[in-house]
Amino acid sequence: MKTLARYLLPALALAALASLPTTAATLYVATTGDDMTADGTLGLPYLTIQAAYDDALDNDTIRVMPGTYIECIFASVITQRSINLEAEDWFVNQDNTTTIIDGTAQCFFPFSVVNIGGFNSRVEGFTITGGGAGGIFTIGTVTITNNMITGNTSTAGAGIYANPATCYYGDTLTQIIDNTVVNNSVAVQAGEELSGRGGGIFVRAQSEPFISGSLGCVGGAPTVIIDNNTVTDNTATLDGGGIYAFTNTTTDLATAVTVTGNLISGNTAGLGATDGAGGGIFVTTFGYYGENFTVSNNNVAGNFGTEGAGISARIDSLDSADHNVAVNDNNITGNSAEADGGGLDLFLYAQDLMAVANVDIEAIGNTVSGNDAAGSNAGGGGVLATFQSIRSNAPSMRLAIGDNRIIGNTANVIGGGASLFASAEADDESLPVADGIVRPATATIDFIGNLVAGNTATQPGFVGAGGGLFNFFVAFGEATATIRQDFNTISDNVADTVTSGGVEIELLTGFDNAGGPEEGLAVLEMNNNIIDGNTGFGVGGPAPGGAMGSTANIDNSGFTYNNVFGSGNANYEGWFNDRTNLQGNISLDSLLDPITQVPMACSPTIDAADPAIGVGSEPAPNGALANLGHTGTTANAATSLADPNGDNIVDGIDVLQVSVSFGSSLGGVRFIPTADQDGNDTIDGTDLAFVAAQFGDTCPN
Amino acid sequence: MRFRKNGFGALIVLGILLTLTTACGGGGGGGGAVIPPGLVAAFAGGNPTPGAMTINMTSGPSNGSTFSILVNVTGIPDFFGAAFRVTFNGATASLAGSSAAGSFIDVGGATVNFNAVESTPGTVLVNATRQGMVAGVSPAATDLLITLTFNADAATGGNVFTFGTAADREVRTCATANGVCPALNDNMLTWSGGTMVAN
Secondary structure (H helix, E strand, O other): OOHHHHHHHHHHHHHHOOOOOOOOOEEEEOOOOOOOOOOOOOOOOEOOHHHHHHHOOOOOEEEEOOEEEEOOEEEOOOOOOOOEEEEHHHHHHOOOOOEEEEOOOOOOOOOOOEEEEEEEEEEEOOEEEOOOOOOEEEEEEEEEEOOEEEOOEEOEOOOEEEEOOHHHHOOEEEEEEOOEEEOOEEOOOOOOOOOOEOOOEEEEEEEEOOOOOOOOOOOEOEEEEEEOOEEEOOEEOOOOOOEEEEEEEOOOOOEEEEEEOOEEEOOEEOOOOOOOEOOOEEEEEOOOOEEEEEEEOOEEEOOEEEEOOOEEEEEEEEOOOEEEEEEEOOEEEOOEEEEEOOOEEEEEEEEOOOOOOEEEEEEEOOEEEOOEEOOOOOOOOOEEEEEEEEOOOOOEEEEEEEOOEEEOOEEOOEOOOEEEEEEEEOOOOOOOOOOOOOOOEEEEEEEEOOEEEOOEOOOOOOOOEOOOEEEEEEEEOOEEEEEEEEOOEEEOOEOOOOOEEEEEEEEEEEOOOOOOOOOOEEEEEEEOOEEEOOOEEEEEOOOOOOOOOOOOOEEEEEEEOOEEEOOOOEEEOHHHOOOOOOOOOEOOOOOEOOOOOOEOOOOOOOOOOOOOOOOOOOOOOOOOOOOOOOOOOOOOOOOOOOOOOOOOEOOHHHHHHHHHHOOOEOOOOOOOHHHOOOOOOEOOHHHHHHHHHOOOOEOOO | OOOOOOOOHHHHHHHHHHHHOOOOOOOOOOOOOOOOOOOOEEEEEOOOOOOOOEEEEEEEEEEOOEEEEEEEEEOOOOEEEEEEEEEOOOOOEEEEEEEOOOOHHHHHHOOEEEEEEEEEOOEEEEEEEEOOOOOOEOOOOEEEEEEEEEEEOOOEEEEEEEOOOHHHOEEEEOOOOOOOOOEOOHHHOEEEOEEEEEO
16 A cells, blocks of 8 residues: 555655645556555556545546446545546546446445545546435535436435535635536435435535634635536425525625526426425525525426426525525426426515615526416416515615516416515514514515516416416505516416406505504506407406405506507406506507517507607617517517608608708708607618618508 | 518618619519500590699600600709609509609709609509708709609500599608708699500
8 A cells, every 4th residue: 555655755755845846646546456556557556536535645636447436435524635536538538427436335424425625626527326425525616527426315415515615715616517417316304404405416605704713714705606517307305406505694705606507307396295496496595695696598497396396596685685696598498386486486585684785686588488387376387476575675675577488387376477476564474473573664576578478377177367477465564565567578378267367466465463554555567568368357356455355555556558458358357447548558459470479560569668768779760669568678679660751651751751851960950850760860871771671561550 | 461670671771772872763563464465555644734833644655565654843943852652543554663764853963762662553652852951953844753664454444543642742842952841732732643545
């Protein structure tokens, strides 16, 4: 055994040559090796990875030849050494299936098959399997890349468990990149914190403070990157079938976790009678300071869970929290929730937030399609979004859902496309007895620029409501719950014919537990939307004070510049009152393209938005007015008819008006404002081109 | 039903611009109609001696089933341009083309803008105008504005060609290069069409 030689000789040498640089060594391991005679060369390799690791020095590389190694690698626990653990066949043939570390009957709780730490360690190119307490456990700054991690079990993080342990390592970077994490499972362990979570990957991202006089606790902030992995067919008894990650800050050092570009499919959260959220991905914040999650560009498909079958993203905030969660540009499709939130579950909980707090959760640019929610509680076949504010009205609280495509999702009862719950309580209604603390509260959900089409909120045996959207307000005491819905297209959704196939509105308001004199207020703002071709009512819901048994206190005067048309029953349910031709609202055929649901030329929704709103990025000619619906104010908006004289036909008169004012500018005597099709205050070739390109085009009057 | 313009729109626009800024623009097809052999068409204007403030149609060259209509301007000072529709029975005639050759409005080398498109059978959208910060031009007496060429597609004892309704036409005059260019009140103008016969 060369262990003594490798430790003693370098030690002696270092004593004499302390100032000379050392060279990292490569130690070889092979199934033909012998730990007793090994010197780490190819000619005399080690038999076990553990023996090589024990002999390795800081920054050494252990290169493992193909074969099966039945052992556990105890390469960490708060080690200072950085080691690269590499499978030879990966580097030669890009094959990570031929070098297997099998922990079957070798690795027992709490040790995984590979336990590795350090300031810059790496594990690359292995198949890691058979772990009874997980496949890989990392601590410190570690990169896990190009591995196949399969067939492991544990109580948390059966495939990979990443614990940056910043107390010992300071700032850390954990990278989990290009791995295949498949068919691992976790189960609840009684008394173990957070067990039953993270079937594939578990991330424990805590920033920890320097503790003066403590045993080496230097403190630091963790950064975790989970990128381009394939995470499939993993299971968790509780949350996070594929990935579970949480952040927790007890210091002002911020954490950052990025989950991007992964394929997450066929994972399950919540096995048997146990509830679990985030079948594909579960992320949540816990702490008091800066915590940042980015979940973007993932393909999340065919996962199962009790809630948030695709992705469940949550903010749990108190005090001075600065939490930001972004779920953007993901493809979330074909996921199935036993209860609510078939595709995406967003939850923002804010309690007693200070004014300086900043909590922000957003879902932008996602495609949420073909998901389903089978529950009868909150629904949300595509999206379930909940903002629960308790005694909090910090100005920087936000739950925003924008520019998503929410298509073809199904809920058994409510919210085929999305269910939005805005809840504000000046007192904590969850307490059975008032605690005497009452503060103003607000909760606002922004739902802007989304396409909500072809969703269903009715199944046999149920009376479904809100085929497109289901809005629910809770406001108690000095509290305001607000849902803002601007520039959405809500079309071709289906609910029970006696309810609203388009947008359902329900509320619950009342006085707080402390008996305050002020009743909560629900505020609905809907502007510049297209609500077209839905079954039942376009917009409606049970009359306030009716089905929900509440005191009526809703402000829905902010319903302007919408087009509600083609509803199966009536465009507006009785209590909501018909808003047609009031406050800019119209009821005309939107002329939506049946495939894209974008208004076609001549749609009355073109240039029909609130004049107070600019055209944004709409291409010219845009009539200097924005379009309604999800493409309004965007570069994808349909152009206006280039019709300076406004008679709905582009003809010679329009050309004449452009020609006679050609070359003039705003304020000039020949300037004709309507001839300025591109709105640049000059009549020029562009304006003439717009008219010429549409010469002869016409729209019906 | 028209769809949004796509990236090809710019190229199409350029192509149309080039067409518009040349002396000859527009043009429509014959619709593929089978013209009876030996069909001979003739057009006759309804107002051979127009007075001032008149736009009228007169007969131009013809060849078998093809005939031309000259659209003329008489006594409109500082004429800048006109837009109008020519309406007729589309079952027996169709637009074959148009020509700006000989038009009086390109005096002084001004940029001009001609267009003629049969938007629906029996309706031709026309404009003939100067362009930009220039003054109008007064016709000497009766001057040619634009020539429209049609095909007779079937025999007819009388296909009436008109300038459409007041809402569909406009004439503007510009006294100076930088001054205002009002649209003339249609009541001040006389619009005279004609009749085509084909046998």
